[in-house]
Amino acid sequence: MTKHADIRASLWGDNALPLRPPSQVMNLERLGSLHQSRLSFMRTLVRRIFRERWKIELATFELNNDGFGTVVYEVNAPDGLFSFVLFSDLLLPEERNDRVIATKWDLTMALVEGRVNPEYIAKLKENVPKQEAGRVDSRVFVLSRANRSARNFDYVVNQLATGQQPDVSKIAEVGYLYRTTAVYGSGKLGMADWEKVQQKHRDFARPFASEMFVCFMLRNFSLLQVEHIARHRNEQTFTPMRADIKRYFGIGNSTGLGMAPYLVNHPVLINQWIEMRELALARIRSLGAITSQIKTTLLELLKRCAQHTHETITEDKQQTQHNIILAQEMNKLTEQVVTNFTSWNELIAFSEQHCSLQSQEILVSVMLELYPELVDDLEDFHCADENLDLDPLMPLHQLKAVIERRYDWALAIDFDAEGARETYWYRSEEKMEPRLGSIADVEGKKKAMALAVGYAVRKCYNILVDYIAANPSQITARFMVAHPKLRGIVRRIQGMDRCVYGDIQANLLDKNVLPMHLLRCKLAFFGVSKFDPRSRLWVRNTMFQGAPLLEDIGKPFSDDWFMPLIPKQ
Incomplete structure (x- = not known):
């Protein structure tokens, strides 16, 4: 049996492990309560880099004393050579804009196939700083840009230039030197598409691996740059930054509605991500031995989660309250482990009875930390064939049964209730970002994106029931001829029946829908931390905080940067 077949057997075979039901796992609020884990893409990327000992070195370093210029890193990975090219430019205060519609940034960068010569660097310099307004060829497979932190960048430079370390309590308020404003891949702007990357570049043949790598490299460059500027500002008093403080710096990110449609439009891929996380949990519940060392580490991680949450600063009052509750519930779980812990199933049941969804899901992440031998091999199974094929020969009574079984949640929603169809999703032509609109805007509604899966299923089901009453022995092909506009939703219904x-x-048309849950879900799979909602529509977060540094490659690596804490001063 192949490794992939073995994974599928654990999901579908006669001795399949018990998975949590979709009605529980795919609840929108629970999805919005997920946290980073060992299977998050940042964690799996860093493990791979350190396990395979990638060789990442500066090939070009042409920065002036103020940190402006060009830098090229050469990346020697097991299956290929790549170049990470950065352009650092002077950005005037009046030009600074963190929105996606900005036209200038402090840093722009590209991840490129192969080694770059001066001529190719010049070509990149003509286009990469322009981002959407420029064009690149298929050697490039990620473009990104970033702006300096107004609160941290100059402060850190001044501290190092005068021989002092940054105040870690100040760094905790904003845990980064740069924040990204976009990371583009998958064929945009002339770049290599995902199919080429997946087939030709095995080092990045996992979802979002190349995008995460660019953010990882940006984080390391930011630390290099502040030391470079500080050294030239005052070479006599300059002191390098402590390694533990360096590791505490991450990369900032702001995520808005642009990420939300992805979860709806890629259901097979999302199913794969969630299946692997749920399979890891099921393995632990069934196979994870509870030794004294496991119990000790569990208590340490629960304490760390409480402290990490306490150290997370957010301006959102509701999120602040959530964090207070989460820290309290970590203490509650700690008491349960100390006094009455003999089974993972019992501990999970206790969390579901006495804790919020946030705490229930952080317990799952903690459990995954404890058993790398049961979890880490699943990182190879995050890709999926996303084809949703129509089965024209399926009898209509079988199609109806699939809807009733798999989409019972959609049939249970009263779409005629007040506010149930108040909202629609569209793409703004001015901002080039998804937006929420109201049905009062009749013209705008004509441009609605097809994200209302539940409502589409309900409409399809109603039409199907009437059609079967008149044509009880027909197959799907006949139904499609009669109702061709339903082809897309029928294909999805049939295709998704192969997934767990x-x-x-959720009803994504409801006036009270919280897109924040969609953003949180995807970001958790990326591996971000310290969520700071700015509204119901966008959230700030931190990437790679606590991760090892490039200079740590080749040294002993324990992969223990889950929920990082403030370094001791």
């Missing part, structure tokens, strides 16, 4: 999860069980 994948469909978000």
Whole structure:
């Protein structure tokens, strides 16, 4: 049996492990309560880099004393050579804009196939700083840009230039030197598409691996740059930054509605991500031995989660309250482990009875930390064939049964209730970002994006029931001829019946829908931390905080940067 077949057997075979039901896992609020884990893409990327000992070195370093210029890193990975090219430019205060519609940034960068010569660097310099307004060829497979932190960048430079370390309590308020404003891949702007990357570049043949790598490299460059500027500002008093403080710096990110449609439009892929996380949990519940060392480490991680949450600063009052509750519930779980812990199933049941969804899901992440031998091999199974094929020969009574079984959640929603169809999703032509609109805007509604899966299923089901009453022995092909506009939703219904999860069980048209849950879910799979909602529509967060540094490659690596804490001063 192949490794992939073995994974599928654990999901579907006669001795399949018990998975949590879709009605629980795919609840929108629960999805919005997920946290980073060992299977998050940042964690799996860093493990791979350190396990395979990638060789990442500066090939070009042409920065002036103020940190402006060009830098090229050469990346020697097991299956290829790549170049990470950065352009650092002077950005005037009046030009600074963190929105996606900005036209200038402090840093712009590209991840490129192969080694770059001066002529190619010049070509990149003509286009990469322009971002959407420029064009690149298929050697490039990620473009990104970033701006300096107004609160941290100059402060850190001044501290190092005068021989002092940054105050870690100040760094905790904003845990980064740069924040990204976009990371583009998958064929945009002339770049290599995902199919080429997946087939030709095995080092990045996992979802979002190249995008995460660019953010990882940006984080390391930011630390190099502040030391470079500080050294030239005052070479006599300059002191390098302590390694533990360096590791505490991450990369900032702001995520808005642009990420939300992805979860709806890629259901097979999302199913794969969630299946692997749920399979890891099921393995632990069934196979994870509870030794004294496991119990000790569990208590340490629960304490760390409480402290990390306490150290997370957010301006959102509701999120602040959530964090207070989460820290309290970590203490509650700690008491349960100390006094009455003999089974993972019992501890999970206790969390579901006495804790919020946030705490329930952080317990899952903690459990995954404890058993790398049961979890880490699943990182190889995050890709999926996303084809949703129509089965024209399926009898209509079988199609109806699939809807009733798999989409019972959609049939249970009263779409005629007040506010149930108040909202629609569209793409703004001015901002080039998804937006929420109201049905009062009749013209705008004509441009609605097809994200209302639940409502589409309900409409399809109603039409199907009437059609079967008149044509009880027909097959799907006849139904499609009669109702060709339903082809897309029928294909999805049939295709998703092969998956355990994948469909978000929520009415995304409801006036009270919280897109924040969609953003949180995807960001958790990326591996971000310290969520700071700015509204119901966008959230700030931190990437790679606590991760090892480039200079740590080749040294002993324990992969223990889950929920990083403030370094001791």
